[in-house]
Amino acid sequence: MLQVEVGTRRTVVEGIDPPRLRQLLATADDPDVATAAGQLQAAGLLWTAPPDDPDPRRVPPRPWLAAELAALTLRYGEQAATRLADRARCVVAVHGHSKTAAHLAALLATSGVGRVMLNAEATARLDTAVPGGARPADEGRPLPAVAAEAVQRAAPGTDTSALPFGERPDLVVLATDEPVEPEQRDALHARGCAHLLVQLGAGFGVVGPLVLPGLTSCLGCVDRHRQDRDAAWPALAVQFAQRQRAALPVGAALATIAAGVAALQALAHLDGEASPAIEGTLELHPPDWRLRRRSWPVHPSCGCT
Ligand SMILES: [Zn+2]
Structure with a gap:
């Protein structure tokens, strides 16, 4: 046997x-x-097995991707090299200045995403330094440059240049710990741009939803559901929107897990898989070790689909 x-x-x-x-x-x-x-x-x-003289498009000349290719092989068999080559053509824009932002950009690059950039009008802060992301020594430096360096350390040669005006990334990751501004949501919908939210709160991390504009529920749906359950939600949301002066009470370990889960969901989307973050959030509330999924269906009054 x-x-x-x-x-x-x-x-x-x-x-x-x-x-x-x-x-x-x-x-x-x-x-x-x-x-x-x-x-x-x-x-x-x-x-x-791939031929001895592989097509350079099938096996990218990036030795650190060997483990990624092996992992993709378990899922996709002989299609793995093609999937990895597809990732190399993908563009992800990370927006925001959360502790997860630069780390997430580096994780995506080291997983084979070919072009990753961070957009934020913010400087790196000491309390948002995390291994793999912004370093304590980066305090006060512009966050996009800090993230680009984190990406280069993780995956040398990754393109971190900004997209030309009007070009759409394959995915926008909103790595922000404040509620997303309605104008920003509207702009993402108007461009038909898929977007994934990752947020840290007081002692918890939330990944999702992943919004495919016009096809799935959206961030507005989530707000409407929250408002249905708690009439005070809009006022609370305004308070959350006030930029944090003190450090957010989230430790590095939790921020790292949130970035990892967000990277997994982003990669699932780029690989063409259905992510559980579609119409849902994946939530971690330590010391509970379980990742719990909360469902956020389309809200009847939203009109986004
Ligand atoms: Zn909606």
Whole structure:
């Protein structure tokens, strides 16, 4: 009996011992072997190795992506190199000056996203320094430049240049700890720009929703649902919108997890997968170790879809 295991998928093959299997694999023209190989290939458990002289577009010349390629191989089999090459053509714009912002930009770049830039009219603050993102020594420097350096440290050669006016990124990540301004939401909808929110609050982190304008519920829907549950929400939202003077009470470990979860959801979207952050938020409230999903369906009075 043999157990074949690829990632989370596994199957048990009975009635064959390893020496016999090796013998069969050596005789590739055996019709039974060809049938079995075809079935394994269809199940995504077997794929053809890339050629010895690979097309440079299939395997990017970035050695740190080897583990990323291996991880994608578990999911996509022989399509993995193509998926990684697709990521290299993706553009993600991170907006905001949260503790997660520069770190998230670096995570996306090190995962193979080819162009990542941070847009924020803010300087780096000591209390938003986090490993992988802005460093304590960056205090007072413009955050976009600090983020570009974090990206280069994580993934040298990543394009961090701003997009020309009118060009749309594949995804905007709103890494902001204040409520998103209605004008900014409207602008993202008007451009048909997919956007993912990641927010840190007092002792918690929230990732989502991921908004696909016109197709899914939006940030306005979330506000309307909140208002339905709590009539005081608009007044509270205004208070939250006042820029924090003191440090937000969120530790580096929580901020790091929030950035990681947001990066996973961003990558899922770029890879063409359905993210659980669509019409939902993924919320972490320590010391609870579980990531909980909260659903935010389209609000009947929003009109966004
Ligand atoms: Zn809506």
